[in-house]
Amino acid sequence: MKNLPLLFCGILIALAxxxxxxxxxxxxxxxxxAQTTEVLDEIGNPVAGDPLYPAKMSGSAQQGKAxxxxxxxxxxxxxxxxRAGYGADIEREWGKRHTVARDYITQGSVLLGHQRIGPxxxxxxxxxxxxxxxxxxxxxxxxxxxxxxxxxRYAFLYETRTIEGSASVHxxxxxxxxxxxxxxxxxxxxxxxxxxxxxxxxxxxxNYSLPEAQISE
Amino acid sequence: xSDEQHTKDNDEQELHDALMREQxxxxxxxxxxPIFILFLFAALCFWGGVYLIQYGGHFHxxxxxxxxxxxxxxxxxxxxxxxxxxxxxxxxCSACHQATGLGIAGAFPPLAGSEWVTNHQESLAxxxxxxxxxxxxxxxxxxxxxxxxxxxxxxxxxxxxxxGVLTYIRQSWGNQASDVTEATMITYMDxxxxxxxxxxxxxxxxxxxxxxVSAAPAAExxxxxAPAAExxxxxxxxxxAAAH
Amino acid sequence: MRxxxxxxxxxxxxxxxxxxxxxxxxxxxxxxxxxxxALQSYQPSFMSGCEFVTYGRLYPAATNxxxxxxxxxxxxxxxxxxxxxxxxxxxRSGGMLIVAGLFWNFGLKVGILGILAGDLTxxxxxxxxxxxxxxxxxxxxxxxxxxxxxFRARQGQGAYVSQWYILAAFFWFPWxxxxxxFMVVWFPARGVVQSITSSWFAYSFQNxxxxxxxxxxxxxxxxxVIGRPIHSYALALLGxxxxxxxxxxxxMVQLIGGPIPVWISSxxxxxxxxxxxxxxxxxxxxxxxxxxxxxxxxxxxxxxxVMFGVLSYFFANMIGSLMAFRSxxxxxxxxxxxxxxxxxxxxxxxxxxxxxxxxxxxPRLTNREWPSVRxxxxxxxxxxxxxxxxxxxxxFGGWLAGNQMNDATVPFLEVVESMLPWLKIHSMGVVFVxxxxxxxxxxxxWMLFATGFIRAKQGPTLLGSANQEGAx
Numbered sequence: 001m002k003n004l005p006l007l008f009c010g011i012l013i014a015l016a017x018x019x020x021x022x023x024x025x026x027x028x029x030x031x032x033x034a035q036t037t038e039v040l041d042e043i044g045n046p047v048a049g050d051p052l053y054p055a056k057m058s059g060s061a062q063q064g065k066a067x068x069x070x071x072x073x074x075x076x077x078x079x080x081x082x083r084a085g086y087g088a089d090i091e092r093e094w095g096k097r098h099t100v101a102r103d104y105i106t107q108g109s110v111l112l113g114h115q116r117i118g119p120x121x122x123x124x125x126x127x128x129x130x131x132x133x134x135x136x137x138x139x140x141x142x143x144x145x146x147x148x149x150x151x152x153r154y155a156f157l158y159e160t161r162t163i164e165g166s167a168s169v170h171x172x173x174x175x176x177x178x179x180x181x182x183x184x185x186x187x188x189x190x191x192x193x194x195x196x197x198x199x200x201x202x203x204x205x206x207n208y209s210l211p212e213a214q215i216s217e
Numbered sequence: 218x219s220d221e222q223h224t225k226d227n228d229e230q231e232l233h234d235a236l237m238r239e240q241x242x243x244x245x246x247x248x249x250x251p252i253f254i255l256f257l258f259a260a261l262c263f264w265g266g267v268y269l270i271q272y273g274g275h276f277h278x279x280x281x282x283x284x285x286x287x288x289x290x291x292x293x294x295x296x297x298x299x300x301x302x303x304x305x306x307x308x309x310c311s312a313c314h315q316a317t318g319l320g321i322a323g324a325f326p327p328l329a330g331s332e333w334v335t336n337h338q339e340s341l342a343x344x345x346x347x348x349x350x351x352x353x354x355x356x357x358x359x360x361x362x363x364x365x366x367x368x369x370x371x372x373x374x375x376x377x378x379x380x381g382v383l384t385y386i387r388q389s390w391g392n393q394a395s396d397v398t399e400a401t402m403i404t405y406m407d408x409x410x411x412x413x414x415x416x417x418x419x420x421x422x423x424x425x426x427x428x429x430v431s432a433a434p435a436a437e438x439x440x441x442x443a444p445a446a447e448x449x450x451x452x453x454x455x456x457x458a459a460a461h
Numbered sequence: 462m463r464x465x466x467x468x469x470x471x472x473x474x475x476x477x478x479x480x481x482x483x484x485x486x487x488x489x490x491x492x493x494x495x496x497x498x499a500l501q502s503y504q505p506s507f508m509s510g511c512e513f514v515t516y517g518r519l520y521p522a523a524t525n526x527x528x529x530x531x532x533x534x535x536x537x538x539x540x541x542x543x544x545x546x547x548x549x550x551x552x553r554s555g556g557m558l559i560v561a562g563l564f565w566n567f568g569l570k571v572g573i574l575g576i577l578a579g580d581l582t583x584x585x586x587x588x589x590x591x592x593x594x595x596x597x598x599x600x601x602x603x604x605x606x607x608x609x610x611x612f613r614a615r616q617g618q619g620a621y622v623s624q625w626y627i628l629a630a631f632f633w634f635p636w637x638x639x640x641x642x643f644m645v646v647w648f649p650a651r652g653v654v655q656s657i658t659s660s661w662f663a664y665s666f667q668n669x670x671x672x673x674x675x676x677x678x679x680x681x682x683x684x685x686v687i688g689r690p691i692h693s694y695a696l697a698l699l700g701x702x703x704x705x706x707x708x709x710x711x712x713m714v715q716l717i718g719g720p721i722p723v724w725i726s727s728x729x730x731x732x733x734x735x736x737x738x739x740x741x742x743x744x745x746x747x748x749x750x751x752x753x754x755x756x757x758x759x760x761x762x763x764x765x766x767v768m769f770g771v772l773s774y775f776f777a778n779m780i781g782s783l784m785a786f787r788s789x790x791x792x793x794x795x796x797x798x799x800x801x802x803x804x805x806x807x808x809x810x811x812x813x814x815x816x817x818x819x820x821x822x823x824p825r826l827t828n829r830e831w832p833s834v835r836x837x838x839x840x841x842x843x844x845x846x847x848x849x850x851x852x853x854x855x856x857f858g859g860w861l862a863g864n865q866m867n868d869a870t871v872p873f874l875e876v877v878e879s880m881l882p883w884l885k886i887h888s889m890g891v892v893f894v895x896x897x898x899x900x901x902x903x904x905x906x907w908m909l910f911a912t913g914f915i916r917a918k919q920g921p922t923l924l925g926s927a928n929q930e931g932a933x
Contacts, residue, residue, distance in 0.1 A: 002619045010705060011629045015636055015669070018661070018709035023640070026657045026725055029278035033652060047296075048378055049305040070579035072517020078795060082718040083282055087791050091869035099720040100281055105652040111583050112656045114715060116795035116866065117502075117880075119873050141505070148874045150881070152501065152509040152516045212279040238921070239466070239825075242547065243621060243684035245694035251745070254699065258738050265731035272730075272787075274723040283723060 030101045038209040053208040056106045057200070064200025067193045069109060071154070078113030079122045081206065093127070094120045095206050100213045103206070118151055125205040134198040135172050135190055143180045157194040163187045170195075298396055302385025305378045309367070310386075318390040324362065326355035329390035338383070338397050339425045342405040345379050347371070348415035369410045376402040465549055472551035473542055474826050476558035480538035481819065483566050485902055487530025490573075492895050494523035499891045503884040513577045521588040522576045528586065528666075529569050529597070532811065536630075536674045537562065537604055539818040542826075543681045544608050544627045548615030552607065561603035568596030584645050584659040586666055591646045598639060605631045622697045626677035629705060633669040637662050637709070653721055661712040667803075668708030668736075671811045675774075676700075676743060678818040679767050683750055685821070686764045687757055692749035700742040707732045707739065711781075715799075717790045733785035740778030747771050760923045762837045766817030769845055773809035777802065780856075792863035797880070797887075801855025808894075809848045816844070816901070824921070829908050831922035836904040838924065843897020850890030858883025 037050035046052070057065065068074075081095030089095060099122060104110045113120075128134060137144040139158050141151035158172070160182050172188045174181035182188050190198070209215045274280025296304075307316070314320050318329035328334050333355060334341060346368030352361045367374045374382075380402040387394035498519045501507050508514045545552050552558065572589035575581070580590035589597070608631045612624060620628075641662035644650045650658060684691055691697060713721070713729030751758055751768065758764045780802055784793050793799060820837070824830050831837060862880050865871045 004620065007620070007625060007628070010702070011632050014629075014705035015633055015665075015709060017706070018665070019640065021728065022661050022710065022713065022725065023644070023654075023658050026721070027650065027654050029722065030652060030654055031650070041296075047301075047304070048375055049301075049308045051308070069583045070518075070581065071512075071515060072521060072581060072583070074583045075517050075520045080719050086718050086787075087794070088867045088869040092873070098281060101278075101653045101720050101722070103720060107652070109583055109649055110653060110655045112653070112716070112719060114585060114795065114799065115797075117797075117877075145874055148878055150503060150505050150877055150884075152505045154509075154515070156510065156512045213281065239463075240685050240688040242462075242466075243623070243681060244690040245622065245697060246690040246692050246750075248693035248695070248749075250693065250695045250699055250742075254696075254738070254742055254745075257741070258703070258735075261735045261738065265735060268731055269724075269727055272723060272727045274727070276722075276724040278722050280722050280724065281720075285723075 033102045033105050035106070036102070036211060038211075039214075040211050053210060054103050054106050055208075057203055060196050060199045061203040062108070062200075064196035064198065064203075065108070067157075067197040068200055069111065073121075074111040074113045076113075076115055076117035076151070077119070077121045078116055079120065079204070080112050081120065081122050089120065092119075095123045096215045097206065097209070097213050099206065100210060102210055102212070118149075121201070121204055123204060123206045125202045126207060129202065131198050131202060132173050134201050135194065136174070138194060138197065139172060139188060140180050143174075143178065154194075157191055157197070159189050159191060160186055161189060296381075298381045298384040298398070299388060300381075301378065302381035302383065305374065305382040306385050309372070309374070310382065318386065322358070324360070326353065326358070326360045328386045329392065331355050331392075334386050335392050335394040337422070337425050338395070338401065339405060340421050341383055341387075342379070342397070342402060343409055343416055343421050345383065346406060346409045347412045349418065349421060350415040351417040353418035363415070366415060368406060370413055376406050379406075466546060469545050469549070469551045470542075470825050472553070472555060473545050474555075476552065476555040476562065477538045477542050477822070477826055479559050479562050480534045480541075481823065481905075483562060484531050484534035484538060485905060487526050487534060487566075487569075488898055489902065491523055491527035491531050492891075492898050494519055494526055496888075496891050496895055498523050499884070499888040503881050503888070512579070518577050518579065518581065521581050522573050524586070525569075525576065525588055526573055528671075528807070529589070530566075530573075532671060532807075532815075534562070534566070535815045535819065536670075537565075539678055539815060539822060540627050540630070540674050541604075541608055541611070542822055543623050543677060543818075544611045547621050547624050547681070548611050550611050550614035550616065552611060557603060558607055561600045561607075564596055564600035565604070568593050568600065571596070582646050584641075584655070586663045587641055587645055587659055591642070594638075594642050594646065598635065598642070601635055601638075605635060621680075622691065622694075622701065623677035623681045625701055626673035626680070629701075630670050630673040630677075633665070633673075633709075637665045637669065653719075656716060656719075657713065657721065657725065660715040661709065663715065664712035665709040667806060668704065668711065671807065672704065672708070672774075675770065675811045675814040676704075678814050679747060679771055682763050682767050682817055682821045683747060686761050687751060687754050689750065689754075692746050692752075696742050696746040700739050700746060703735075703742065704739040707735050711736060711785075714785045714790065717785075717787060717794060730785045730787065734782045736778055737782045740775050740782075744771060744775035762831070762841070762922065762924055763817045763821035765841055765924065766813050766820060769841075770810050770812075770814030770817060773805060773813060773848075777805040777810055780805065792867060793859060794863070796859035796863040796866070797855040797883070798859030798863060801852045801859060804848065804855065805852045808844075809852060813844065813848075816840070823905070823908065827908060829911050831904055832907040832911070833904055834922055834924060836900040836907075837922065839900035840897045840904070841924075843893050843895075843900060845897075847890045847893030847895075847897060850893060851887055852890075854883045854886040854890060858887075 035052040035054065037046040037052060039047060041047045079099075081097070081099045082089045083098035084090045090098070104112075128137075133144060135158075138154045140153050140155065141149035145151075163185055167187050168189055170189050172190070174188075272283055274283060274285050277285060279285065313325040314328050315325070318327060320327040326333075333344070333353075344364060346366065348366035348371060349364040350362075352359060354360075365371055367379060377399045380397045380399045383397040383402075386392065387397065497508060497514070498516065501509070501516045501519065505516070509516075512518075541552065541558070569589070572593035575590040575593055576588050580592075581588040582590065608627060612620075612628050615624075641658060644658040645655050645662070649655050680691060680697070710732035711729050713726045714733050717726040717730070719726070747768075748771070751764070758768050783789055784798070784802060820831070858880050861883075862876050865876045865879060866873075
């Protein structure tokens with residue numbers, strides 16, 4: 001190859017080509033998405049007075065999201081529901097509709113995930129709305145999965161301590177004859193991080209429609 | 218290298234042993250590209266084009282399925298005045314006047330069975346557009362508060378929305394009165410939209426124009442969905458409405 | 462000409478050796494972390510008591526240690542050496558390169574420790590926290606600049622294939638890394654644009670940084686060992702151009718079916734399928750270059766590793782193109798199939814070719830031969846068998862799991878259970894690879910700190926019968 005300027009131009013254009021075609025054009029198309037109402041009015045505007053979706057997360061849920069990120073949950077769990085007919089996401093009741101780009105605009109960091117070593121979590125707040133279930137699951141995933149799960153234990157998010165006086169209201173409620181319950185006189189209490197994480201997981205719900213993705217009853 | 222040098226530089230040669238036995242630096246042969254690769258490339262380009270037409274969703278930003286039609290109508294629902302009003306009421310009004318329309322004794326007047334609601338449309342519209350301050354008697358009780366303005370100088374609801382919410386309160390909780398249409402509301406907005414101060418109970422009923430003619434509703438309100446349309450029994454007044 | 466080459470080797474000896482040693486240290490760390498991670502995948506209680514080594518942190522730490530630690534350091538070593546040699550331009554002020562390398566590795570160390578401490582960003586290949594990456598970018602600027610300056614100082618008009626690839630990669634990497642840092646880590650874009658950028662980066666990293674550098678190495682080592690020119694200039698050109706045009710468009714196959722408009726994934730599917738063109742072109746060119754020289758390929762350690770890598774390149778790209786079709790992707794997406802495929806490309810192709818490059822380069826830099834033939838055998842078979850086991854187990858397991866996941870009547874926990882044997886086999890593969898690496902490291906250290914008999918060794922270290930003439 002003797003034509004070096006051509007080589008140099010080719011190198012630059014090759015990358016500029018894909019950057020423009022993928023990153024920049026998706027930014028142009030999707031960068032200005034905003035919250036909107038579940039349906040639009042006759043002239044295509046959000047219906048005034050209707051609640052806007054997707055809703056912003058509460059502060060403690062956002063803290064929980066930070067815990068979710070720093071423990072690397074994204075490497076086993078996804079947060080996206082594929083459309084009906086493509087995969088069995090909807091049949092598995094992992095969501096009532098497929099997720100669209102607008103569902104993620106209120107999230108600071110988008111953790112779509114690439115692996116489903118564990119189930120999808122987009123609607124885990126809808127599927128398991130009991131905080132105690134989540135705490136048990138995080139404390140030892142084998143409790144809630146009949147001993148089968150390969151999810152690691154997050155017992156370091158919990159504190160096993162002696163019961164002083166009466167049991168704390170925050171303590172985990174184990175089943176009556178559970179092998180995993182602490183010894184008599186001890187209780188397992190979540191730390192702030194565990195509370196925040198469970199708050200975040202409970203907030204993961206997809207119970208609203210969007211103009212481009214309606215929940216069909 | 219000459220033989221002499223060869224024997225003298227034995228050490229050096231040892232050091233550069235690996236280098237000495239190296240082949241020349243690489244160069245290129247000149248065989249041409251086999252034709253099948255060019256055909257393959259061309260065929261793939263063609264296939265790529267066809268694929269993008271079939272599965273590209275017209276490159277539209279809302280195409281999440283392949284049968285997306287950008288010219289189809291977006292999910293638009295023709296909402297009846299009553300239903301729209303119900304939504305606006307829940308979002309804006311129920312915090313004070315409650316979902317039951319009964320208000321809070323001593324603080325917020327009720328709308329159920331209130332003559333202010335079921336009488337003249339214009340006085341009601343004035344209250345909504347500009348707000349109401351000061352003492353007012355509703356259903357035999359005295360109230361003294363501030364109703365915020367919802368017109369252009371206040372929370373800026375659209376005429377359609379105010380018409381909807383007025384229709385809703387006039388036909389809920391046992392109230393039976395006429396619809397308030399968007400057209401009527403627009404005329405009222407033109408008249409009162411620029412007013413900056415809230416009304417008082419005395420002046421809001423002064424100087425009303427003739428009641429616009431509109432169909433009275435059926436004997437009982439017939440919404441498609443009936444959120445709280447039934448008259449609520451008196452012993453359930455503390456139901457907290459949805460936050461707005 | 463030999464003297465010039467020897468001058469060049471001397472000028473770059475210390476920087477290149479520095480990068481090689483750094484690469485090997487990171488190889489140890491990365492292999493160790495990968496092994497622990499593989500065990501954790503089916504034995505969740507293994508090391509789960511400590512927050513710093515929970516699966517979710519070890520996995521990104523292991524991948525980043527391998528990619529940025531082993532991968533980038535060995536790229537710097539071999540890429541700079543090949544560029545310097547082909548340009549016939551000795552590296553000046555090699556000390557600056559060592560300083561830059563120290564900063565790179567220091568930044569990486571801070572980054573990996575940051576990941577283990579929980580500051581990871583959660584975006585694939587971009588997990589290094591934002592406070593460490595500026596250091597990486599700055600030190601890269603020096604290293605990349607050196608490579609490009611060596612090219613500019615070249616003597617002669619033309620440029621050989623390897624030089625195009627190295628030059629291109631040195632330009633592409635900082636660009637994609639910087640954009641990714643801006644749009645995903647430092648000032649995250651809103652919504653799925655973040656994911657789009659991060660996937661674009663992940664595949665561009667593989668196709669426009671790892672692949673060109675490995676191909677440059679293959680294009681250099683093969684003719685040097687065989688002593689014949691590369692089969693076809695035209696094929697080499699076509700391979701380069703098609704890789705450059707298509708390589709960075711393929712990223713969105715990671716998001717097929719996801720919350721993005723369909724055109725974005727369709728465009729990447731087209732690009733990914735068209736990647737068969739560079740795959741076939743390059744594999745054909747390199748295969749025809751060694752055709753008829755079967756003994757040389759088997760006897761030269763460098764060539765064995767390189768040809769294994771080239772074969773993997775071909776298969777990895779074929780499978781990658783097949784995976785892009787939506788009808789296949791619906792099964793393989795989100796399963797270990799994509800992990801296995803990724804390992805196929807990154808280890809089976811890139812790492813094996815770079816090992817080949819090291820087997821070729823190090824005798825010339827250290828002026829010594831590889832001490833032990835047995836250890837080379839151990840390395841080759843350990844790595845080759847190991848990666849084959851890893852890839853096959855993850856691909857088969859992933860395919861089966863994917864089919865089960867698409868059947869809503871199969872409870873999810875059953876899918877988890879059926880993956881267990883495959884994950885165990887996968888760990889066996891990782892153990893083999895670790896043994897291979899151990900053999901390599903021992904051989905390398907032996908060569909480096911050679912005692913008398915190693916220094917006196919003459920003639921190349923060849924596999925098979927050692928009594929024949931031939932370059933190594």
